[in-house]
Amino acid sequence: xxxxxxxxxxxxxxxxxxxxxxxxxxxxxxxxxxxxxxxxxxxxxxxxxxxxxxxxxxxxxxxxxxxxxxxxxxxxxxxxxxxxxxxxxxxxxxxxxxxxxxxxxxxxxxxxxxxxxxxxxxxxxxxxxxxxxxxxxxxxxxxxxxxxxxxxxxxxxxxxxxxxxxxxxxxxxxxxxxxxxxxxxxxxxxxxxxxxxxxxxxxxxxxxxxxxxxxxxxxxxxxxxxxxxxxxxxxxxxxxxxxxxxxxxxxxxxxxxxxxxxxxxx
Numbered sequence: 001x002x003x004x005x006x007x008x009x010x011x012x013x014x015x016x017x018x019x020x021x022x023x024x025x026x027x028x029x030x031x032x033x034x035x036x037x038x039x040x041x042x043x044x045x046x047x048x049x050x051x052x053x054x055x056x057x058x059x060x061x062x063x064x065x066x067x068x069x070x071x072x073x074x075x076x077x078x079x080x081x082x083x084x085x086x087x088x089x090x091x092x093x094x095x096x097x098x099x100x101x102x103x104x105x106x107x108x109x110x111x112x113x114x115x116x117x118x119x120x121x122x123x124x125x126x127x128x129x130x131x132x133x134x135x136x137x138x139x140x141x142x143x144x145x146x147x148x149x150x151x152x153x154x155x156x157x158x159x160x161x162x163x164x165x166x167x168x169x170x171x172x173x174x175x176x177x178x179x180x181x182x183x184x185x186x187x188x189x190x191x192x193x194x195x196x197x198x199x200x201x202x203x204x205x206x207x208x209x210x211x212x213x214x215x216x217x218x219x220x221x222x223x224x225x226x227x228x229x230x231x232x233x234x235x236x237x238x239x240x241x242x243x244x245x246x247x248x249x250x251x252x253x254x255x256x257x258x259x260x261x262x263x264x265x266x
Contacts, residue, residue: 002057002079006100007072010107011035014055019045020081021119022057024103026110039106040119043081043096044132045215050085050092059100060146073101076148076169080135085212092213093135097150097222099169102129122218131206131222141239151242154231164240164264166227166247174201174225197229229264237262 002014013023020043025035046052059077079096102125106116144151148169154162202224209217237249249262 002055004057004059004077005062006059006075006077006103007107008062010104012057012077012103014057014079015040016052016055019043019122020052020055022079022103024106026107036110038110039116041106041125042119042122043079044122044218046083047085047211047213047215049211050083050213053082053084053091055082056080058142058145060143073099073104074148074170075100076145076150077103078145078150080138083213090212092210093138094132094208095135096130096132096220097167097169097224098126098130099148099222127219127221129222130220131202131224132208132218132220133206134208139239141241143241143243144239146242146244149242151240151247153240154233154237160233161230162233164229164231164247164249166242168225168227169222171201171203171223171225174199197227200226200228202226235262 001016003011005011009028010024010026013025015021015023022041022043024038024041026038027033027035043052043055057077057079060075062072077098077100079098081094081096083092083094084090085092110116139153150167152165152167154164156163203221205219205221207217207219208214231249235249236251238252239250241248241250245265247264249264251260251262252258253260
């Protein structure tokens with residue numbers, strides 16, 4: 001079962017029963033009052049050939065008066081179901097992105113007397129509110145989400161480069177490629193290289209047709225900005241982390257145990 005705090009008095013749990021679901025709760029500061037269940041949001045209907053093995057969930061840190069972060073309603077939640085299908089029990093991982101404000105809307109509706117009397121099917125809540133993509137690579141460390149941005153492990157590329165991708169769900173800030181390049185600097189065990197990222201607005205539908213996993217095709221269209229930059233493929237990173245203004249690539253030299261950080265600023 002996955003858990004994530006999405007607001008000071010609200011959290012979500014994941015459930016792998018049947019098709020899987022996101023369970024939304026609120027709670028009060030009183031130790032005697034149990035959490036209030038707001039709504040069950042179902043994941044896509046899986047094929048009879050597939051089993052839902054796990055659902056991971058992750059979001060960025062919440063802010064405080066001393067450590068400000070993006071407001072909870074602007075943040076993005078990453079839900080990562082992994083399916084097992086086929087005679088060879090192949091793994092099919094996916095990432096589902098949903099903005100916290102979608103979940104907070106259900107809380108507001110509940111507080112105004114509109115109580116959900118049954119789980120909401122995927123088609124009833126997700127099409128305009130989510131984007132789902134296959135996971136080609138999966139993060140093994142946390143802190144890959146901050147606010148409305150997610151950083152992915154490098155993928156593809158040619159002989160000497162790979163693509164480092166950030167998805168930014170703050171589409172109001174999209175200005176094409178008229179942006180400053182990533183800056184550079186260097187200190188001991190810390191280096192930053194200048195590259196010029198490419199920004200692309202992804203407002204088209206994402207369509208997944210895989211009858212090994214799902215009963216029918218899955219359509220989602222939450223818009224986002226894809227920010228791609230090329231990095232050296234010969235440099236192997238343990239993980240990538242993200243905050244408001246930086247992406248941090250972490251390399252570990254196993255022979256010495258020394259950690260080297262490579263910083264990308266945007």
